[in-house]
Amino acid sequence: MSGTSSGLTPPADAVAPVRHPDAPAPGEPLGAHYGQCFGCGGEQPHGLRLEARAGDGVSVTAEFTVRPAHQGAPGLAHGGVLATALDETLGSLNWLLRTIAVTGRLETDFVRPVPVGTVLYLDAEVTAVAGRKIYSRATGRIGGPEGPVAVRAEALFIEVKVDHFTEHGRPQEIRAAMDDPDQLRRVRAFEVNP
């Protein structure tokens, strides 16, 4: 049984998403948005280290290898970790819109158990945009990019300003991010090209 709750249905005035002209080309890796990100960063020992690539239009593909640190039941991925993989993949779509956005709502279907050692092949696309609201969906398959569906999600992301992070984030991490020239370059790219 699966369905979409009303908060995930685009309003009548929603429009099709527009890929930003400076978005990475299809096939190009997106890279981590933050080294300490549990979803995509390379500096988190037990993080997912999810690697996303730009697709056509406003879509991405990504891969995540389930490691022993990601277990819930013996030998199986934790559902929350799989939801994180979906959330991270959906979040990476915002690079193609050149919009800073955070997850407001994430609705997940767990269809098949995902064993440790499995590569989860994810794909995601933005389906509609209405003002600050970005509607998207993602699918995770096992056994190959065309394999059976293991998880899927629909999401609503809400566009925010950089202030969202600087006002709410713990000061020591914000300071470190502000001192990192790469981090600042990425954020400025969003601010200059909204």
Ligand SMILES: CCCCCCCCCCCCCCCC(=O)SCCNC(=O)CCNC(=O)[C@H](O)C(C)(C)COP(=O)(O)OP(=O)(O)OC[C@H]1O[C@@H](n2cnc3c(N)ncnc32)[C@H](O)[C@@H]1OP(=O)(O)O
């Ligand atoms: C130096 C620093 C560098 C930083 C560099 C950062 C780089 C880029 C990092 C990106 C990172 C991504 C990582 C992966 C994705 C996450 O994991 S993000 C983390 C998880 N998400 C959060 O923490 C968000 C927490 N929630 C919030 O902060 C606030 O609720 C939000 C989402 C910003 C919305 O608050 P708001 O701005 O006051 O907006 P609000 O008026 O409430 O809602 C706007 C509209 O959305 C609708 N809405 C809001 N929430 C919902 C909901 N849950 N369901 C349905 N509708 C909703 C409202 O009904 C409203 O609709 P309209 O009335 O316009 O039709």
